[in-house]
């Protein structure tokens with residue numbers, strides 16, 4: 437028995453990854469696709485400028501894209517995966533939650549709101565119960581659950597392992613982010629070929645806040661954010677997929693690179709269909725991970741780590757994840773699986 441699900445913003449870069457991820461899913465079945473008014477009424481094949489290197493699943497290609505409006509999404513589709521521009525999500529997602537739908541969303545709106553669960557199922561699954569607080573405060577039958585920004589999700593699993601082992605005082609991170617992170621119309625070829633852009637609007641603040649919420653403690657009513665400083669510097673480079681990050685962590689207790697590698701490798705995964713078997717893969721080769729070689733590790737759902745070294749105040753390492761799989765579509769599907777496991781569907 438599968439659960440019918442919808443994809444809201446189905447024609448975009450993340451929406452296409454959602455289609456690719458959900459079409460073969462063992463527990464979910466794609467039953468609704470929405471996009472903007474300019475796509476509504478067309479078949480998905482006509483509306484989506486498909487750019488993924490595997491064909492559109494036949495049954496999805498033939499489906500009709502509808503308006504992004506709770507009035508036209510069938511009531512018997514309880515779970516929606518949202519990949520809308522954040523300004524649109526801010527307006528539309530509450531309307532879906534109010535109408536009774538569970539919305540597992542990629543978009544950045546509401547991520548740091550106190551009553552909105554921001555979850556990575558391997559890291560902070562217990563935060564999902566913020567749904568109860570959200571429902572009480574907003575009077576919704578449905579709910580909104582968020583996955584983090586793609587750069588944040590890349591560094592948080594190794595940070596969670598370090599926090600558990602020796603505690604974190606300060607994090608400094610510098611990113612090298614792929615062009616797919618900006619969406620299909622985000623960066624032109626004239627801007628990015630033979631170039632690097634040392635600014636991604638809003639990204640640094642997202643990494644600095646979302647990481648602390650994800651690593652925070654939930655007491656049943658609210659999340660107390662991790663008491664640590666996070667400073668980020670974000671850069672766009674001409675890779676297609678896969679965000680690479682250089683991370684420096686000042687730890688609370690003394691440690692060694694060997695102890696940190698052990699903590700990375702021992703960090704548990706979670707028993708959900710889209711979860712990787714090993715969450716953090718550690719390379720000995722100091723030249724890895726690399727975007728082209730390593731972004732698809734475990735179907736793009738693992739975090740790859742390398743270059744673990746001692747610093748004066750703790751440890752430094754490099755980490756990499758597939759930004760539209762682990763960092764977006766896969767992350768929200770994993771949150772959908774968590775909602776199902778925790779009885780919210």
Ligand SMILES: NC(=O)C1=CN([C@@H]2O[C@H](COP(=O)(O)OP(=O)(O)OC[C@H]3O[C@@H](n4cnc5c(N)ncnc54)[C@H](OP(=O)(O)O)[C@@H]3O)[C@@H](O)[C@H]2O)C=CC1
Nearest residue numbers: 445446447448449450471472475519520522543617619764
């Ligand atoms: N790309 C990435 O790596 C990541 C992206 N995200 C977030 O996910 C969201 C989607 O990103 P991405 O897929 O790259 O964006 P795209 O611009 O590629 O796609 C946007 C989608 O939203 C639809 N849409 C646009 N405007 C409206 C509207 N007014 N009403 C209804 N639907 C609308 C588009 O439909 P149409 O085709 O008809 O215009 C399209 O389906 C964003 O919030 C982004 O920040 C999160 C993590 C990573």
Ligand SMILES: N[C@@H](CC(=O)OP(=O)(O)O)C(=O)O
Nearest residue numbers: 542543544585586613617618
């Ligand atoms: N800004 C990210 C992708 C993204 O859309 O992030 P967010 O979901 O936080 O808006 C990037 O450019 O790579």
